[in-house]
Amino acid sequence: MTYQLLLPQIFLFLWAILIFIIDFVRKEKKHNLAYVALLGIVITTVLVLTSQKGELFGGMFQADSFSAYFNLIFLLTGFLTIASSVEFTQRLPSNKGEYFGLILLSMVGMMFLASAGDLLTLYVSLELTTIPLFVLASYRKDEFKSTEAGLKYLILGGISSALLLFGISLIYGLTGTTFLTEVRTTLIVRFLSTGNVGPALVLGFIFMIAGFGFKLALVPFHMWVPDVYEGAPTPITAFLSVASKATGIAAFLRVFFHAFLIFQVDWVMLMAVLAALAMIIGNIIALLQTNIKRMLAYSSIAQIGYILLGVVAASSRGVSSVAFYTFVYLFANMGAFITAIAFSHKTGSDEIKDYAGLSRRSPALAAMMAVFMLSLVGIPPLAGFMGKYYLFSAAIEQRYIWLVVIAILTSVISLYYYLNVVRQMYFQTSTEESPILMGAALKTALLICVIGVLLLGIYPNIFLNFANQAAMVFHY
Amino acid sequence: MVGLNHYLVLSTILFCIGIFGVLTRRNAIGILMSIELMFNAVNINFVAFSKFVTPTDFVGQIFAIFVITIAAAEATVGLAIVLLIYRNFKGINVDNINIMKW
Numbered sequence: 001m002t003y004q005l006l007l008p009q010i011f012l013f014l015w016a017i018l019i020f021i022i023d024f025v026r027k028e029k030k031h032n033l034a035y036v037a038l039l040g041i042v043i044t045t046v047l048v049l050t051s052q053k054g055e056l057f058g059g060m061f062q063a064d065s066f067s068a069y070f071n072l073i074f075l076l077t078g079f080l081t082i083a084s085s086v087e088f089t090q091r092l093p094s095n096k097g098e099y100f101g102l103i104l105l106s107m108v109g110m111m112f113l114a115s116a117g118d119l120l121t122l123y124v125s126l127e128l129t130t131i132p133l134f135v136l137a138s139y140r141k142d143e144f145k146s147t148e149a150g151l152k153y154l155i156l157g158g159i160s161s162a163l164l165l166f167g168i169s170l171i172y173g174l175t176g177t178t179f180l181t182e183v184r185t186t187l188i189v190r191f192l193s194t195g196n197v198g199p200a201l202v203l204g205f206i207f208m209i210a211g212f213g214f215k216l217a218l219v220p221f222h223m224w225v226p227d228v229y230e231g232a233p234t235p236i237t238a239f240l241s242v243a244s245k246a247t248g249i250a251a252f253l254r255v256f257f258h259a260f261l262i263f264q265v266d267w268v269m270l271m272a273v274l275a276a277l278a279m280i281i282g283n284i285i286a287l288l289q290t291n292i293k294r295m296l297a298y299s300s301i302a303q304i305g306y307i308l309l310g311v312v313a314a315s316s317r318g319v320s321s322v323a324f325y326t327f328v329y330l331f332a333n334m335g336a337f338i339t340a341i342a343f344s345h346k347t348g349s350d351e352i353k354d355y356a357g358l359s360r361r362s363p364a365l366a367a368m369m370a371v372f373m374l375s376l377v378g379i380p381p382l383a384g385f386m387g388k389y390y391l392f393s394a395a396i397e398q399r400y401i402w403l404v405v406i407a408i409l410t411s412v413i414s415l416y417y418y419l420n421v422v423r424q425m426y427f428q429t430s431t432e433e434s435p436i437l438m439g440a441a442l443k444t445a446l447l448i449c450v451i452g453v454l455l456l457g458i459y460p461n462i463f464l465n466f467a468n469q470a471a472m473v474f475h476y
Numbered sequence: 477m478v479g480l481n482h483y484l485v486l487s488t489i490l491f492c493i494g495i496f497g498v499l500t501r502r503n504a505i506g507i508l509m510s511i512e513l514m515f516n517a518v519n520i521n522f523v524a525f526s527k528f529v530t531p532t533d534f535v536g537q538i539f540a541i542f543v544i545t546i547a548a549a550e551a552t553v554g555l556a557i558v559l560l561i562y563r564n565f566k567g568i569n570v571d572n573i574n575i576m577k578w
Contacts, residue, residue, distance in 0.1 A: 140565070141563075172536060
């Protein structure tokens with residue numbers, strides 16, 4: 001057994017503890033711990049890139065190309081979140097250091113989750129991911145909206161993990177094991193000997209899909225999303241909308257593609273319907289929003305619908321397109337949120353109508369926001385187009401024409417609200433003329449996002465190769 | 477003789493009471509308690525399956541202990557957030573905690 005496989009996770013965990021200790025010990029709270037946290041993330045990224053493949057604890061912990069790929073997504077999201085939090089934490093009255101420690105702890109949970117080969121590891125790391133996020137969502141203690149967001153997130157998070165656990169307990173009762181590979185073999189043996197596996201398995205699927213549905217913010221389970229996204233501090237909203245969703249996707253793929261792919265007739269249609277609902281309802285309600293954070297919340301619900309197209313395809317091409325689109329979504333969505341952060345630091349407003357005349361106030365910021373919006377719609381040559389192209393082609397390959405038709409129609413609807421932001425920035429005028437000033441960290445984060453969106457759109461192959469490798473982990 | 481089915485019926489009833497409590501309770505602490513009920517229903521499931529399905533193996537019991545531990549951690553954070561709510565809103569009735577609407 002080589003514990004080296006755990007090195008990135010252990011290192012990041014110790015780094016988080018280090019940040020808590022520094023924050024506790026130091027007398028003068030002048031310096032910002034953000035840069036310490038960023039250094040930790042960079043070192044962890046190096047460790048992930050150089051780490052070996054293998055498994056630990058009899059398969060409870062899997063370090064493979066899938067986990068490495070998703071670890072990079074989590075690390076990059078964490079990096080961008082922390083870089084965009086520098087100014088936010090400077091304005092906090094107290095507890096400036098803990099903030100970063102909690103983000104790192106949540107990332108440790110995500111990284112463990114991407115490697116979960118057992119339902120116990122999966123559950124524990126999922127909770128390690130979400131419990132720090134409850135605290136972070138209600139981080140502005142004296143602000144009504146933030147605490148309300150924290151409470152709503154907490155209650156819905158609790159219900160979702162209870163549902164997930166009930167599903168896990170049924171699967172355990174049916175198979176007598178929690179190892180995903182053993183669950184798979186037991187179910188196959190049972191299926192071959194008796195011809196069916198009974199309603200308990202389907203019930204387990206439904207409970208687990210409901211549990212993951214809360215994390216992924218699928219449509220019947222999305223009520224908490226807009227409120228939490230609006231109330232939470234904006235960097236945390238960005239983190240939630242990208243990292244938390246990527247976690248849900250990684251967990252879903254691990255469980256359903258590792259253990260239950262053989263029984264896809266029982267759950268694929270359900271996922272297809274959920275995907276269609278997410279695309280339709282997310283896009284239509286987004287049309288009505290006037291607050292940029294709520295608009296992006298509904299847009300993220302719609303985006304998860306597109307991502308599910310690849311899951312529904314249930315093929316290696318599907319999984320690789322899901323993995324690829326997660327990266328695409330990361331850059332575009334983080335970029336949009338970082339722009340919103342920069343804008344609200346200066347103006348104190350999250351309303352879309354206040355973006356009027358931004359192209360004259362700070363042309364660079366407006367241009368970047370336009371790039372992110374167009375990428376979220378899926379306009380070539382930006383990343384969103386390539387991502388959607390791979391997702392749609394994976395679904396068409398498996399004959400889900402109706403789903404792709406819905407996806408294309410709802411993409412057209414989404415043009416309206418994404419371009420509304422662009423219209424405000426470029427074609428509306430305002431009396432305000434002062435430019436939006438940004439710190440170095442925010443500028444770097446924005447630049448990374450723009451480069452990512454352009455690079456993935458123009459040279460998708462670099463990342464697509466990694467995504468294909470990640471998809472090879474599962475047996476189809 | 478009490479068999480597996482009795483335990484499963486009990487845990488299902490407990491889980492449903494939990495869901496019902498979450499949906500109908502207006503007190504934030506009441507909601508947290510209902511969520512705990514749901515977790516405990518799951519624990520009964522795990523322990524019962526462990527006894528009847530895999531008597532020689534302790535996976536289910538270990539899982540139940542993990543669930544209890546994590547539920548405790550979640551309750552800690554939950555009560556802290558409820559305290560914040562109480563300070564801000566001067567009460568923990570969830571009907572009043574509704575600034576944001578779509």
